[in-house]
Amino acid sequence: MKSDLARRLVCGAMVVVLAVLAVLAPRASAQEGDPAETEVAIFGALDDADHGPVEGAQIEVLLGEEVVGTASSDASGEWRIVVPGPGTYRVRIDPTTLPEGVSLRDPERTELPAVRVLEGRDKRVVFALGERARPRPADVVRPPSGNRVVNRLWTGLVVGIVIALSSIGLSLVFGTTRLVNFAHGEMVTLGALLAWLFSSGTVGPGWSLVIAGAVSIALSGLFGAVQDRVLWRPLLDRRTDLISLMIVSIGLAMLLRYTFTVFFGSNVRPFREYAAQAPWVWGPLVLRPKQLVVLGVGIAVIALYALVLQKTRLGTAIRATSDNRDLAESSGINVDRVVLLVWIAGSGLAALGGVSYATLYGVEWDIGFRLLLPIFAAVVLGGLGTAYGPLVGGLAIGLVSELSTLWVPAEFKFAWALFGLIVLLLIRPQGLLGRAERVG
Amino acid sequence: MDLVQVFTDGLRAAVGVPAIAYALAVIGLNVHFGYTGLFNIGQIGFLAAGAYGAGISASLWGWPLPLAILAGVVAAVLLGLLLGLPALRLRAEYLAIVTISASEIIRITVRSTSVEGVTGGPQGIGRWASSFYDVNPIPSGRYGIGSIEFNHRELWVMLVGWVLVALAVLVTWLLVRSPWGRVLRSIRDDEDAARSLGKNVYAFKVQSLVYGGVLGALAGLLLAINANYTTPGEYQTVFTFYMYVALILGGIGKLFGPVLGSMLFWFTLQATDVLLRQLIQPGSWAATYIEQRDIGQLRLALVGLALMLLVIFRPQGILGGRAEGRSR
Numbered sequence: 001m002k003s004d005l006a007r008r009l010v011c012g013a014m015v016v017v018l019a020v021l022a023v024l025a026p027r028a029s030a031q032e033g034d035p036a037e038t039e040v041a042i043f044g045a046l047d048d049a050d051h052g053p054v055e056g057a058q059i060e061v062l063l064g065e066e067v068v069g070t071a072s073s074d075a076s077g078e079w080r081i082v083v084p085g086p087g088t089y090r091v092r093i094d095p096t097t098l099p100e101g102v103s104l105r106d107p108e109r110t111e112l113p114a115v116r117v118l119e120g121r122d123k124r125v126v127f128a129l130g131e132r133a134r135p136r137p138a139d140v141v142r143p144p145s146g147n148r149v150v151n152r153l154w155t156g157l158v159v160g161i162v163i164a165l166s167s168i169g170l171s172l173v174f175g176t177t178r179l180v181n182f183a184h185g186e187m188v189t190l191g192a193l194l195a196w197l198f199s200s201g202t203v204g205p206g207w208s209l210v211i212a213g214a215v216s217i218a219l220s221g222l223f224g225a226v227q228d229r230v231l232w233r234p235l236l237d238r239r240t241d242l243i244s245l246m247i248v249s250i251g252l253a254m255l256l257r258y259t260f261t262v263f264f265g266s267n268v269r270p271f272r273e274y275a276a277q278a279p280w281v282w283g284p285l286v287l288r289p290k291q292l293v294v295l296g297v298g299i300a301v302i303a304l305y306a307l308v309l310q311k312t313r314l315g316t317a318i319r320a321t322s323d324n325r326d327l328a329e330s331s332g333i334n335v336d337r338v339v340l341l342v343w344i345a346g347s348g349l350a351a352l353g354g355v356s357y358a359t360l361y362g363v364e365w366d367i368g369f370r371l372l373l374p375i376f377a378a379v380v381l382g383g384l385g386t387a388y389g390p391l392v393g394g395l396a397i398g399l400v401s402e403l404s405t406l407w408v409p410a411e412f413k414f415a416w417a418l419f420g421l422i423v424l425l426l427i428r429p430q431g432l433l434g435r436a437e438r439v440g
Numbered sequence: 441m442d443l444v445q446v447f448t449d450g451l452r453a454a455v456g457v458p459a460i461a462y463a464l465a466v467i468g469l470n471v472h473f474g475y476t477g478l479f480n481i482g483q484i485g486f487l488a489a490g491a492y493g494a495g496i497s498a499s500l501w502g503w504p505l506p507l508a509i510l511a512g513v514v515a516a517v518l519l520g521l522l523l524g525l526p527a528l529r530l531r532a533e534y535l536a537i538v539t540i541s542a543s544e545i546i547r548i549t550v551r552s553t554s555v556e557g558v559t560g561g562p563q564g565i566g567r568w569a570s571s572f573y574d575v576n577p578i579p580s581g582r583y584g585i586g587s588i589e590f591n592h593r594e595l596w597v598m599l600v601g602w603v604l605v606a607l608a609v610l611v612t613w614l615l616v617r618s619p620w621g622r623v624l625r626s627i628r629d630d631e632d633a634a635r636s637l638g639k640n641v642y643a644f645k646v647q648s649l650v651y652g653g654v655l656g657a658l659a660g661l662l663l664a665i666n667a668n669y670t671t672p673g674e675y676q677t678v679f680t681f682y683m684y685v686a687l688i689l690g691g692i693g694k695l696f697g698p699v700l701g702s703m704l705f706w707f708t709l710q711a712t713d714v715l716l717r718q719l720i721q722p723g724s725w726a727a728t729y730i731e732q733r734d735i736g737q738l739r740l741a742l743v744g745l746a747l748m749l750l751v752i753f754r755p756q757g758i759l760g761g762r763a764e765g766r767s768r
Contacts, residue, residue, distance in 0.1 A: 180533045235752065243479050243532055247688070247751045250481075250681050254744025258737040262730075373544055376537050384533065408554075415548040418541040425534060426526040 041122045041267075042091060042115060043080040046073050048102045048129040052409045053077030056361065058094040058270075059127075063087065071268050072097070072362050075410060080122075082267055089115045093127050096278050100151055100286050102129055150284045152402045158291045158360070160398020161298035166353030166371060167378045167390035168305065169224075169346020175322025175385030176339050177236060180246050183253040184350060185372030190256070191220045191351025192358035192367055193264055199271055209271050213355045217348045224347025228340050253369070261365040268362040294356045301352060302391060309387055318342060322385055374401070374414050377421040383434025392432055442718060445587070450711035452588045457666045459706040460601035461487075461659040466686045466698035467608045468655030474693035475616055476648040477628030479532045481680050482523075483656050485543030488675040489515040490657025491664035492550055496558055498568040505571045509661055516657030519546075520650035528645040540677055551672035564671030572597075572665050597666045604662070605699060608655055613695055615651070624648055678740075685743055688750045691757025704758065708746075712739055 042061055046054035053076045061069045061081045068089070069081035083089060092111040095104055104110065105128040117123045170184045191213075197204045198212035207215075231252070235245060277288045309315035320328040321338045329335045350368075357367055378397045382389020400420055401413040408416070424431075453459060465483055472478040493515030498508035519542075527538040550559040559565065576596040582589050590598065615621050623644050626634040635641050664670045682705065690701020716735045719726040730738065750758075 174533075180536065240752075243473075244751050244755060246479065246533070246536060247684060248748050250684070251744045251747030251749075251751065254678070254681060255741050255748065256744075258741035258744065261737045262734045262741070373541055377541070380534065380537055409552060411552045411554070412548060415545045418545050421541060422526050422538055425530060425538060429530055429534065 040086065040117055041080050041082045042089065042117060042125060043078070043122055044125045044127065046077040046079070046127060046129060052405075053411065054099060054102055054129065055410065056097060056099065058097040060092045060094070062090040062092065070270060072270060074268065074361070074364075075413065080267060082265075083117055086117050089117060091115050091125050098129075100147060105129060147284045148406060149403075151286055152406055153399065154285055154287060154291070156399035156402030157395070158295050158298075158398070159402060160395035161295055161302070162353050162356045162360070162394075163371065163374055163378050163398050164391045164394025165298055165301065165356065166350050167375045167382075167394050168387075169342075169348075169350045170375060171379045171382070171385055171390045172318065172322060172342045172346050172387065173339075174379070175387070176318070176325065176335070176342050177232065178242060178245075179232060179236075179249065180242070180384075182246060182249040182372070183256060184375065185368035185370075186253050186256040186260070187220060187224065187347045187350040187368065188354035188357070188371055188375075189260060189365065189368030190223065191216050191354030192363045193260060193354075193365070194219055194351070195355045196269060196271060196358065196363040199273070200269075201272060206272075209273050209355075209359070213352070216355060217351045220351035221344040221348035224343040225340060227347075228343040232343075233336070233339070257366060257369055264363075264365045266365060268364045270362045271359055274359050290359050294359055297352075298356060301349070305349070306388070314338075314341065319387055322387065370414075374417055377417045380421055380431055381424060383431030386431070386433045389431055389433040396432075446711050446714045446718070448587045449714045450707040453710035454703040454707040455588075455598070456590075456706065457594065457597050457601060457662065459702050460598060460605055461662045461666075462683060462686055462702035462705065463605045463659075463699045464601075464608055464662065465656045465659035466683050466690070466702050467605075467612055468652030468659075469683050469687055470693065470698045471612060471616075471624075471648055471652040471655070473687065474697070475621065475628060476624045476645060477532075477631075478528070478645060478649060479536045480539045480649070480652070481536050481684070482539030482541070482543030482677070483652075483683055484675050484677060484680045485523075485539070485546045486516045486519060486653040486656030487660030487663070487679075488543070488546050488550065488672075489519045489653075490660035491670045491674075492546075492559060492565075493657070494661055495565040495568050495664060495670040499565050500558060505569060508568070512661050513654055513657050516653045517650050520653040521646065523653075524646040524649050528642060528649065540680070543675070543680065544677055547672050547675045547677075550675075559672075560670075562672060564669060564673075566669045568670070569665040569668050573668075594666075597662065601662050604658055608658070609695060609699065616695070620644075620647075681747065682743065685747050685750070688747070688755070689758050692755075694757070697757060701757070709739060709743070712742060 044059075046057055048054050053073075055073055055075050055077065057073045057079075059071050059073070059079050059081065060067055061083055063084070068083055071079040071081045073079040090111055090113055093104070095107070095110055098104075109127075112125055112127075115123060115125055166184075166188050169187065170181060173179055173181055173184075194216035195209065195213045198207050198215055199209045200206065204212075231248075232245075235248065240248075274290050277290055279286050279288050309319060317328070317333045317338050318341070320331070320333060321335055321342075325335060328338075353371075354368060357371065358364075361367070374397050375394075378393035379390050380393070381396055382391065382393030397417045401417045404416040405413060465487060468486070469480065469483050472480045472483075490512040492512075494505075494508040494512035497503040497511040498505060503511065523539065523542055527535045527542075530538065549555065551562055552559075553561045555561065556563075573593060573596065576592060578592040578596050578599075580592045582591050583595055584590055616624070623634060623639050626637075626639070627641055627644060631641055634644075663674065686701040686705040687698060688701070689704050690697030690699065713735060716730065716738065717732075720730050720732065720735075721727065
């Protein structure tokens with residue numbers, strides 16, 4: 001029994017290593033000609049006096065007329081672009097990607113024409129935003145106005161759908177196997193990383209994102225199946241207790257996450273086709289076409305998911321298994337097969353969530369880890385193990401975190417979601433859609 | 441390759457301040473998880489409470505250091521009580537999610553620029569524990585055997601730290617073998633049985649959480665005093681997972697497990713680091729695959745792998761001997 005497990009683990013480890021090498025190979029060769037031993041970068045932080053940290057602004061670095069790197073600022077307004085080596089670069093900001101109500105202090109100065117980068121030292125550049133320094137206590141946030149409410153609602157909806165997609169797998173895996181999978185965030189990252197790899201023209205084949213995303217989702221689903229067969233099912237067969245399983249998943253999460261950084265580095269990289277987009281203005285609403293795409297795909301997939309769950313035998317089997325595993329098994333459902341399918345579907349959906357999130361905010365090695373707690377919050381909020389809970393929970397988390405930025409600084413976005421989760425557990429421990437169960 | 445250096449550097453780390461701090465925090469975690477069965481994965485939040493409680497009261501309100509340290513401990517007690525309210529009435533998986541969320545809320549909050557005046561924001565609070573070194577009785581100089589050397593400053597922190605560890609082990613031993621400790625273990629093994637014997641399970645859980653949390657706060661204080669600095673980057677959720685590696689290495693539910701586990705953990709972490717650095721000397725075969733800046737990440741990936749393999753193949757810890765049974 002034990003040696004069997006060892007054999008399976010060794011096989012699994014080899015699969016992972018081979019997969020990782022396959023990912024590594026193109027990049028390693030791409031780097032051979034790279035003369036810079038230590039990388040240098042141009043970086044900065046966008047902070048608006050009224051708005052706080054500015055997220056999602058597109059910045060480009062050019063050498064002569066050639067673009068050498070682009071980045072979009074993260075939730076704390078920070079951005080960083082690795083440059084090929086010391087030299088004089090041009091740094092350009094796309095003012096149309098600044099959020100509503102934020103503008104450059106000098107609207108003409110969208111480009112810094114001569115940024116000198118020295119050997120081995122990162123260079124900080126500043127784009128001044130808003131009006132000239134007007135002293136203001138840091139904790140005062142502008143009261144909500146019509147436009148901002150509409151736009152935050154819109155962003156919250158898009159982010160909520162993405163979180164919902166990413167959460168389904170976690171909830172279904174828990175429902176069918178009782179495993180709380182802390183490595184679920186890494187499935188989200190894997191989806192984004194693979195899609196980036198296949199769509200990148202420099203280290204990958206340069207496919208369009210639709211194809212790259214589909215391949216990435218398929219591969220992630222396969223990885224989910226391998227995980228189930230090689231790691232989790234043998235452990236469950238040994239009757240490993242719940243907490244040990246959680247610790248194993250924490251270990252797996254760390255293994256995957258830090259392996260990703262070794263190969264991907266710590267830069268934010270946008271998908272080639274979605275690097276910068278001019279926003280559309282519809283009345284009070286300012287939206288980006290890519291948000292519309294993400295929302296459309298998300299809603300379509302969720303509709304399909306609901307249809308499968310309600311109308312097919314497989315869906316009935318999944319719902320029955322997550323409701324009561326023993327009862328399902330004794331009524332003739334092949335539970336092992338259901339679990340395997342749940343792993344494939346859940347990992348694929350997580351990968352889709354990762355691709356969607358990365359389309360909006362760029363690919364990074366730890367996007368899944370940063371989304372993990374919001375995902376947990378969504379799943380617990382909706383009811384751990386339920387099929388539709390993650391959808392309700394995901395939307396709630398997306399809306400709460402985005403709307404909270406109307407009143408409190410954006411840094412607290414996810415803190416609010418987590419706080420709400422703790423409060424909800426006090427009042428309704430079984431989640432919004434869960435069934436009450438006596439515990440202690 | 442210089443294996444002697446790998447060994448001595450590892451040994452140096454095994455007795456150094458981070459190992460001591462981990463030993464303290466992991467003793468606390470052992471009380472939570474090993475003796476009471478509470479799966480707390482937000483222990484790092486207690487370290488933050490200790491360090492920021494002391495740091496803020498020392499730098500903002502100018503409290504003398506002993507009083508500030510007391511404030512740090514009180515902060516951890518309050519956190520334990522506050523956390524116990526929602527968390528301890530829930531099943532293990534919810535407790536895990538609530539504790540990790542709470543530690544993340546603390547980190548996000550102290551890191552925020554909107555409370556920069558209090559916590560120093562992303563920069564943190566510096567130089568608030570200088571008076572600790574004013575009372576250093578050790579004459580300045582370097583002390584040690586061979587290449588394992590410490591200066592008077594490090595030695596002073598280590599001395600205080602090891603005394604604290606010894607005290608923590610002693611107190612934990614006394615508590616665990618007392619009737620109070622027996623109730624904790626009965627909660628771990630069968631919560632319903634403990635309740636049916638008329639024990640107030642909830643109250644015992646809160647007490648366990650607070651006691652282990654205070655040990656965590658002492659660990660946070662030791663680290664902050666050693667650096668004479670407190671920054672939010674030190675309180676990332678991943679550090680609680682390191683502590684679990686140390687706990688499982690040493691053996692869950694064993695009195696000296698946390699101390700041995702922490703020393704082993706830091707020995708291994710440091711030794712791998714030195715080994716990897718030696719491996720990628722220019723010209724070697726490994727240098728074509730691994731870059732200097734990847735070592736830190738690679739080390740963490742190995743920590744994750746170690747955690748998985750330990751739980752799967754040696755849940756009783758590296759030293760063997762069956763730990764006290766967990767019936768679930």
